Amino acid sequence: MKTVPAEPKGVDSGPHFMDGDQAIAEGALAAGCRFFAGYPITPSTETAERFAERAPEVGALFIQMEDELASIAALIGAAWGGRKAMTVTCGPGFSLMVENIGLAAMTETPLVIANVQRGGPSTGLPTLTAQQDMMQARYGSHGDYAIIALSPDSPQECFDITVEAFNLSEFYRVPVIILTDETVGHMHEKVVIPPAEQIQVVPRNNYSGPKEDFRPYKFDCQGGHPMARAGDGYNFHITGLTHDERGYPVMTAEQSKIVVTHLMEKIHGNADKIIRLDEDQIDGADVVVVSYGITSRIAIKAIQDARKEGIKVGSLRLITIWPFCEKRIRELAPKIKAFVVPEINYGQMVLEVERCAGGKCETISVNHCGGAVHDPEVILAAIRKANQ
Amino acid sequence: MSTQEIRFSGFGGQGIIRCALITGKALSLYDDKFATMTQSFGPEARGSACAAQLVVSDERVLYPYITCPGILLALSQEAYDKYWSELPKGGILIVEQDLVKLSGEHPDLVLMRVPATRFAEELGNRLFTNLVALGFFTAVTKVVTADAMKKALPGLVPDRFLKINIKAFEKGYEYGINALSAGGGAS
Known part of the structure; x- marks a missing residue:
């Protein structure tokens, strides 16, 4: 970039x-x-x-x-x-x-x-x-x-x-x-x-080449393609319909494959460049707590208490939520006993963790219906259970 | 690592949240500490219960909530009734002495009383109650320096009331210093 x-x-x-x-x-x-x-x-x-x-x-x-x-x-x-x-x-x-x-x-x-x-x-x-x-x-x-x-x-x-x-x-x-x-x-x-x-x-990437060459889209599964500013004299079309590189509707299965693949892969194909994680004491851990946002700061208290009890627990904080860190979860799953996933919902990101763990380790949801943060004791109890 | 947990409490309209904001800003910007401020946030109205919490540390505060507050500032009866028992032995209990009727002697606590509302009224408006209380708090707890507190005021109180707020702070501070030299909270 x-x-x-x-x-x-x-x-x-x-x-x-x-x-x-x-x-x-x-x-x-x-x-x-x-x-x-x-x-x-x-x-x-x-x-x-x-x-x-x-x-x-x-x-x-x-x-x-x-x-x-x-x-x-x-x-x-x-x-x-x-x-x-x-x-x-x-x-x-x-x-x-x-x-x-x-x-x-x-x-x-x-x-x-x-x-x-x-x-x-x-x-x-x-x-x-x-x-x-x-x-x-x-x-x-x-x-x-x-x-x-x-x-x-x-x-x-x-x-x-x-x-x-x-x-x-x-x-x-x-x-x-x-x-x-x-x-x-x-x-x-x-x-x-x-x-x-x-x-x-990253400044706005405004196109400045010959008018006849401008294309608002390039379906190459990458980022970095320039835009043109409305009113600057470039002729292009913007639509929610499936479109070609000039932006005009092309409503066919073939074009859909080109457009949708691009929309998905420009993000998922670059996931390694996009994803940021904050990891602590993951190497050698038996239990990894996956958390994000405020819950990661509540979980810290439980993690510290668990470590005092001698449990080898690591922390994986998701800074990037989407695209999801599939690769990292797949790497860790065979090496640990369990993932513990506290979140202030009835269990959402835990579904992603469980999917990527693929049954190679246990995945424990510590859900919460909202309105408050977790009691760290509840997360600690889940870490203890995960370590059994 | 030294960590201090503080609860500011009273009723809506007394400037309780502002107390925590001023103290948090003073500590983290001018006293080289880390401070995390959380507040009760709801559809509260003027006159209802209100509290703000501050965790102060020499290192980055990870867990943002108070678990064992060592200092309680209670500017209303309800706040005192609700929170005083959280304090551990040796904890500092600061109450608004004209608004809070104590339920006991609290021999295990360091009890400090300040007529903050009365002093504020003497300065012209009870709106300054919180700054009098903060001055007193600063003197008796020594958690934060008076210099840092005064530096934190611009931007958190209206410009045209800055001087009078500093005066209110100093009034409370002086009363606190005197209370300390008199050997405790008796006033």
Whole structure:
């Protein structure tokens, strides 16, 4: 990925004491996001507030839309108008966005959506934490497509991951979803925003060659293909229908194979480059705790207590949720007794872990219906059970 | 590694969350500590119970919640009733002395009492109660330096009220220093 230093006016360098939601807004501005369209919803509103407050001084545009359907549609338009664009929401709003997430994936439109998860289903628990939208983020829209999703565990990582989300989104021209949660969203910690020259961002890859040669798409299963800005005089077509490299509809099984393979493989074929994991004491472990977001910080307490009891337990924290770290789970499964997967849902990512473990070791789900974080004792009990 | 867990509590409108924000910012930006602040977050209204938690450490805070708070600041009766028994032996209990009626002598705790609301009213507005309480808290707990707390105020209190908030803080701080030299929480 070609990167350049961040534009200084978007970067509020220095140490701050801020919450995760605010750090997402700062990460977006640092990454060059200059368009935000959203509809306020707890517990994500602080991101919108921060972005709106900072937008005039940075030269960004903030629009409060009539709803979430309009918000994501505006993002698609803004992206093709040349802006880096983002929105923020939580479960109920995300549900309204899924149709156009499919359109963004199909039209290979870069945009970033932060989902600050709260308890569901439906309007559920507006003010309380959850991790229940993990599968929805991946499979919410219809048809075969792939997205990238990242999960931060602290306000600092909210900043860092948002910059990364924009970079991945620009390069792979794909919606990137930040799957955080109410706890991290509202937790205040020190966030150090580096000087602009130390923040590497992927600039919008605008096409500048001969007009007749421009193709908005290239179905080569790779990222890095340029876009043209609407209004700059390039003739191309954008549609949700299956299309050719000029963007015009070609609705055949043969073309579908070309397009869908590209959409899937540009992400899954580059999974090794995209995936980031945070591993601790995995070598020689008998039990590996797979966790993400706030739950990984709750699990740490259980892991530390288990180690005091002499249990060899490692930690595998998913920073990248999607694409899923299949290869790593397959490598580890034959070497350990069990995976323990705590998450604030009824068991979602555990399904992926279990699938990739392929029966080579046990997989233990430590589920939680939302509204609070786990009691670390419950995770500790699962680790003990896994070690038997 | 030294870790300190603090609970700030009272009722909505007293500036409880702000207390934790100011202290957390002071510690992590100006006192070279790590601080993680979490808060009760719900459809609360002014007047209902409110609490914020701060975990302070010399190293990065991993587990973000308090498990055994060593310090409780209780600015309301409800907060005191609900939380005082969490404190371990030797824990510091700071109460708003005009708003909290103690249920016992608490010989196992370091009990400190401050008439924060009254002092704030003397300064012109009870809105400054939290800063008086924070000044007192700073003096008697020594968890955070007064200098760091004052540096943390800009941005967390309105600019036009910065001076009066610093004055409120200093009033509480001075009262705390005097209380310490008087040998405890009796006032």
